[in-house]
Amino acid sequence: MASSPFADPAFYADRYPTYAALRAASPVLQVALDGGATTAAVVTGYEEARQAFTAPLSKDTGAYFADRPSGRSLHPAVARTMLATDPPEHTRLRRLVTKAFTPARVDGLRPYIRSLAEQLVGAWEPGSEVDLVEELAGPLPVTVICQLLGVPPADRPSIRSWSTDLFATGDHQRIDAASHAVAGYLSQLISGKRTHPDRSLLSDLIAVHDEDADRLGEDELLSLAVLLLVAGHETTTAAIGNAVLALLQHPAELEHLRTDPHRIRAAVDELLRYDSAVSIATWRWAPDEVDLSGTAVPAGSPVFVCPGAANRDPGRFPDPDRLDLGRANAAGHLAFGHGIHRCLGAPLAHAEVEIVLGVLLERFPGLQLAAPADRLVRRQSRLVRGLVALPVSV
Template identity: 35%
Template sequence: MTDDSRFILDPATRDMHADNEHLRAAGPLVPVTAEGVPAWAATRYATLLAVLTHPDLSRELRHWAARQAMPPGTAIDRIVTDTSMLNAEGERHRRLRMPLTAAFSQRRLNGLRPRIEELTVRLIDRLAGMPPDEPVDLRLEFAYPLPREVISELIGIPAAHQEELHRLTDAVAQVGGLEDSPELRKELHGLLDQVIDERRDTPGEDLITDLFELHEKDGGRLSEEELFATIELLFIAGHVTTVNLITNAIGALLSEPDQLDLLRSGRCPYSAAVEETLRWDSPIAYFPMRYAVRDVEIDGVRVRGGEPVLACFASAGRDPDQYGEHAHRFDLTREQITHLAFGHGPHFCLGAPLARLEGEIALGALFAAFPGMKLTTPLEELPPLDTLLGNSTRAMPVLLGPRAR
């Protein structure tokens, strides 16, 4: 804590979960500084649930009294100034979200499953061609390319643009050597805008086409700016967090062989591994912001109108008040693996079913293919992502061992 009792959230912390223990011990709503922004941090499960659903807390930026003092170019700046449904409320949020529900319907997911399985097999075949006794970074070579390819196909990114688009999103997902930056984000948005413009004349069975058709039929439902912002949000958010989910699950299972045995023996399904990873090591660490529309009291703490509240997803996932004294343990046998990793209420993540499906398919295939796989470095020694938003490691180096016959 600093002299004014504000906890400084460090994007480069080596132990985010230890930081979160301190936050939970300090209270349900804790004054913090995040990328230079003073805010309240919702640290515990029940508090976060209240914050996500409270009628007097809004995602609309206009309610933030001190927004002019926000440092430019930060991760928080990128999120809170997004003009898509991410920061919309009420009728505008429903209007922007409704056209997308069909994209993530059970029918469309059922249609995607064979393609996800095919892409997974292709990646595993590629892994099998690498030396089995040399380190392989599974974040770079497996956890990242799978959701990237899936979202590219779902949205409808033309093959001619995929290489350059993937080069830029490498940095967003923090794989490879390119660093994320405001300039890179500007280049990425410009390329996405070019893709969307070009797709006007090349319709297909994809989300860009669906949204263009809706725009043409009912121009009042999605403006041009909203259409572009929506597609950009879905492309970036639609795969980066799934990279973290798959990476974190691999690390957890390779660190806990008894838990991995539960999966391999069939005593637990791989869906349990996905859900417990989402709880125990949420792909999102901290997510900005919700703003008090008026003075409000939450768990005995007074939040004044105009003040921002930060959602602490990774902290809530290990809250002993919700999960008991062993909340810090990765345990697939929990009777009920509930979590808030996808949010709650009207802003619940649209892509949650797709992320779950990708995670389940990817983990099942990977651990079946390489039964002798092991980490080359203990999980706690791997460098974390240097960001407040994402929670994962920058790499997941393993020795694959021979492929199962």
């Protein structure tokens, strides 16, 4: 049994060597957690990850921790979102939220996203240095999802701060406090929109709660609002930063995009594959023993499915550590997951990365890193692989 890779600070700086070593040992490997008190299956192979995403694994964290007191005080709306449910409950919730979160709504947001991106970079002076995470990759996705949900502009900085705190791996007190803050805020916002409905997605969800024959419960409505607000921007911020950094580290690929911007949409898939924002998928566990590609995962074992590792599996993607914007099978990446829990907001995230890259290529032909790549700091999050800051010269 391997020791946990997640306790090593080097893992957060560059987790791909660790993933390669784990995969070489076994694409499904039992590792020790919590000093050996717990074991978990870590899935790093591509085909194994696809199987795990559709295997009879549970996402019901309430059931898993029912007899394992954690001493945590997460707000229930954060602890039990749609991501922490199984069919048939998950099937019903996803069907209801899909009624309000349609592809047409995402397509209708494209002009707004482009306008926002241009506004955010509008004050950047050629030759100046900016933090692309702080000034673009961070504010754009949170502003878009807040606009979609109907969060007033004055409240959006607080939303971003609480969301960042929710992903602070290991800092339980900070995470728990943020969960209560964001849930309390959204509870008040729902109350206000029930009295004064508007054209926002949140008002649509309230209508589903109030009118649909298979309606949302009050707690379900709040948990869906939390999920859409937080998951709707945190990973996209990371994806934008990762994509820009990858292009700046591969100037030939960047130049190809600059000369043929029509390639950007397809290129986004390779960028998502190359450095996945969701590096380890949200919690799964095995209620009963399950076979994953010939490896027996014992009942009760947590299962960490790693899209970041699967997307670098040489069995699926030849020469996987090379960025190749012409890669034929890049769209098969698992950055958005697979199966019934595949990211509902994938089209929106893809559009945001695509539009941001287009604006940057048009406006800043001299864009380059303003700090050595090996000095950039990654976030200390097991789930999300993203940059704390990305200093660039424009």
